[in-house]
Amino acid sequence: MVATATFFLSFMRILAIETSCDDTSLALVSHGDGTFVVEKNLVSSQVDTHTLYGGVVPEVAARMHAEQIAPLLYALEIPQDGSTVDAIAVTAGPGLVPSLRVGVACATTLATAWQKPLIAINHLEGHLYSCWLANSPPLFPCIALLVSGGHTELIFMKDHGVYEYLGRTRDDAAGEAFDKVAKLLGLGYPGGPLISKKALEGQKDVITFPRPMKDSADFDFSFSGLKTAVAYHLKDHPDDRPEDICASFQDAVVDILVSKTLKAVEKYQPTSVLLAGGVSANTSLRETLKNTLTERFPKIHYHHPPLAYTTDNAAMVGVAAFFHLQKNKVTNPLTLVADPNLPLSPL
Amino acid sequence: MIFSTHTPEETKQLAAHFASTLHGGEILALEGDLGSGKTTFVQGLGEALDTDAYVRSPSFTLMNIYPTKHKTIRFLVHLDCYRLGPSCNLQGLELEEWLKRPDVVIVVEWPPYHLPIEETSIRITFEMVDVQTRNITLPP
Numbered sequence: 001m002v003a004t005a006t007f008f009l010s011f012m013r014i015l016a017i018e019t020s021c022d023d024t025s026l027a028l029v030s031h032g033d034g035t036f037v038v039e040k041n042l043v044s045s046q047v048d049t050h051t052l053y054g055g056v057v058p059e060v061a062a063r064m065h066a067e068q069i070a071p072l073l074y075a076l077e078i079p080q081d082g083s084t085v086d087a088i089a090v091t092a093g094p095g096l097v098p099s100l101r102v103g104v105a106c107a108t109t110l111a112t113a114w115q116k117p118l119i120a121i122n123h124l125e126g127h128l129y130s131c132w133l134a135n136s137p138p139l140f141p142c143i144a145l146l147v148s149g150g151h152t153e154l155i156f157m158k159d160h161g162v163y164e165y166l167g168r169t170r171d172d173a174a175g176e177a178f179d180k181v182a183k184l185l186g187l188g189y190p191g192g193p194l195i196s197k198k199a200l201e202g203q204k205d206v207i208t209f210p211r212p213m214k215d216s217a218d219f220d221f222s223f224s225g226l227k228t229a230v231a232y233h234l235k236d237h238p239d240d241r242p243e244d245i246c247a248s249f250q251d252a253v254v255d256i257l258v259s260k261t262l263k264a265v266e267k268y269q270p271t272s273v274l275l276a277g278g279v280s281a282n283t284s285l286r287e288t289l290k291n292t293l294t295e296r297f298p299k300i301h302y303h304h305p306p307l308a309y310t311t312d313n314a315a316m317v318g319v320a321a322f323f324h325l326q327k328n329k330v331t332n333p334l335t336l337v338a339d340p341n342l343p344l345s346p347l
Numbered sequence: 348m349i350f351s352t353h354t355p356e357e358t359k360q361l362a363a364h365f366a367s368t369l370h371g372g373e374i375l376a377l378e379g380d381l382g383s384g385k386t387t388f389v390q391g392l393g394e395a396l397d398t399d400a401y402v403r404s405p406s407f408t409l410m411n412i413y414p415t416k417h418k419t420i421r422f423l424v425h426l427d428c429y430r431l432g433p434s435c436n437l438q439g440l441e442l443e444e445w446l447k448r449p450d451v452v453i454v455v456e457w458p459p460y461h462l463p464i465e466e467t468s469i470r471i472t473f474e475m476v477d478v479q480t481r482n483i484t485l486p487p
Contacts (some may be wrong), residue, residue, distance in 0.1 A: 058431075058440055096409065097441060149390045150407030171386055172404045180406070180429075212367065223405065225355075228382030338452050341412070 001281035012325070013039070015078065015085045015110070016318030017069075019103030020095025020123045021150075022046045022061060023311070024068040027084075028076055029318030036133060036322070040076055041308070041315040044068040053067070054216075062098030069106050081123035082114030089314075089321030092120035092331075093169040093342025097285050100338035108333035119321040120331040123312075124344050129323070130316035138272040138303045140297075145261045145289070148277035152257075154219045154264050157274075160323045161347025165266050167219025174253055174303060175279045177223035181230050185242050195246045196282050202247030207233060207240070209252040214259050221260060226252055252286050258292055265297060272301040281310040323347070348487055353479045355387045365471075365485055369396075372421045372449045372467075376458035382479045385456045388473070389425055392454065396420055405456070406430060410440055421450040428457040435459045445481025463479025 011032035018025040027041040046064050078085055090107035093100055104120075111118035128144050143159040144165075152169040172180070175192060182191025187198070212225040230249055233240070265273060275289055286304055293302050309316055324330070327347050352358040370478050377385040386404045393402035405411040408447040413423045417460040424445045428435055437459065445451050455462065476480040 001422035059436075094408070135395070168401075169403060170401055171390075173407060176404060176406050184381060224382075224386060229478075231380065232475065235475075236478075325429075340410075 002199045007326065008085060012086045012322065013084060013089045014089050014119075014318040014321050014325075015076070016089040016314040016321060017103045017107050018091045018123070018126065018312055018314040018317045019065045019069070019099050020091045020093070020311060021099060023313070024065045024072060025314035026069070026072040026076055026101075027314035027318050028078075029315055029322070032320050036131065036319055038315045038318075041313055042072045042075055043311075043313055044072060052294075054199040057097050058096050059095060063104055065099055065102035069102060073106070074182045082110065082116060085114065087117060087119060087321065087325055089119045089121055089317050089324075090336075091123045091126060091317050093123065094337060095123055095338075095340060097338055097340045100340070104336060104338045108336055111333040117330040118333045118336065119329065120336055121320045121324070121325045122316045122342050122344050124153070125320045126316040127276040128155065128157065128274065129320035130309040130313070131275050131303040133305050133309050133315060134303050136301075136303075137275055139272045139301060140265075140272070141268065141273050142272045143261065143268055143277060144274040145265050145280075146277045147174045147257065147259060147275075147279035149173060149179065149262060149279075149286075151175075151277060152221045152223070154260060155344070156268055156270070161327065161329075163344050163346060165344075166268075167221065167260065169221040169223060171222050171224035172184035172215075172227060174221070174223055174257060175277070177227050178279065180227050181246075184227075184231055184234055186244065187242075192282060194278060194285060195250055198243050198246040199284065199291070200247075202241060202243030202245070204244075204247040204251035206244040207248040208218060209233070209248055211252055211256050211259075214256050219260055219264055221256065223253070223256075226256075250282070250284055254282070254288050257285060260290050261289060262292060262296065265293070265300065270300065272303055275302075275304040276279045276310070278311045280304050281307055348484055350483045350485065351476070352384070352483060353403050355384070358384045358387045358481060358483065359394060361483060361485075362388045363395035366392050366395035369420065369452055370449075371452060372447070373452050374462065374468040375452065375454040376462060376468045376470045377454060377456045377473065378458065378470065380475060383473035383475045384483065385473055388483070389423075389454050389456070392452070393423055396423055396452070398423060405406030410442075412445075419450060420452055422448075424451055424453045424454075426453065426455040428455065428459050431457075431459065433459050435455070436461065454469070
């Protein structure tokens, strides 16, 4: 009902809001002539605060989102009547409820006050669409490997908004395994960047860690046993170089992720392969997946988001929202609630 | 009582055996190091309570809720305070709506020092003995 004419604008600017976990992010994303431009993507990370507390505290996270969202909105320099914005997008789940609520409250308020269409976006969908911020847009069908602190999923994307789960982790997410192994090694939080940095100075073939479920018939993952293997190895070999352990552990994770993705590629014959989520910032994963694909399936296009859009950000939410708008999928601001278990549902 | 398990399957079987003693309304506090079998134990509970959902580590999501098809227990609520640390107070997780419900079993990995309704919580400890063996201590 609200401003339906905007859906067919040749130029469109979306205000996007993402507060599902530790980062408060607001972005202005515009689309014109078939390309996306991230005009602004502001991220206010809480990592320092949570490192102080030794983890994420839901109450603290929500309070920090509430404190940061207004200054970030101000920094976007949108006129007070919202006249330069055509639509508002927000992550509605999955995530931490108190955190999600801050973004949802802000978005529904602005959508009502400015009379703009509101689009609720699934956080995972946002990550998938971060690949549309790379140089050339992916072509369908796509196989997407989405890897982050909370997720490890293989998704078959036949078209915009058409998702089929092929596999996911049965226990720990890949990013979680990085965090926990970093903790076992006393490296700190978040674990991914710390491990990959140490791994650069290590030998990956010194220790052979197990590759749970690598050869299983399905597309599911399991990282819990790998984490346990590292824990036990440390107990038994306290003098091993942490660099070698990091390199060998990372090699096992990358090997599992790449093998499973390749297996999905063999079966589903996609046109493009997407790598997204926080763990997609891992250089070894990016390069191994790219090189293996080029070698075995040279015709398949490979996409990963620019580094800035691998971790949680609002720009990816804005991109996903653009495709929702194209299909006229808008959300009623009076009924939108944050959903911690929001499923990835079709458009 | 201490039980030794030698495979994840055995840990799940022990959990299933333990699940048969649950009625609903219990809070289970699972203590033990990384890799000592806590999540595997919860997977066993989930299977025994007949949930269709995959029991995954909630370390990142903090709380997972699995609907069950058990005759008196309707939900298994799986909390993980690993990222929150032992001093956390669980505020903001909206745990209140699950507490004190007779048709809910709450299981907490990395339980904080102060669990709500502490007096009714059941403590289960996990110890990694060697690469295969776990010693799991259940209440008598």
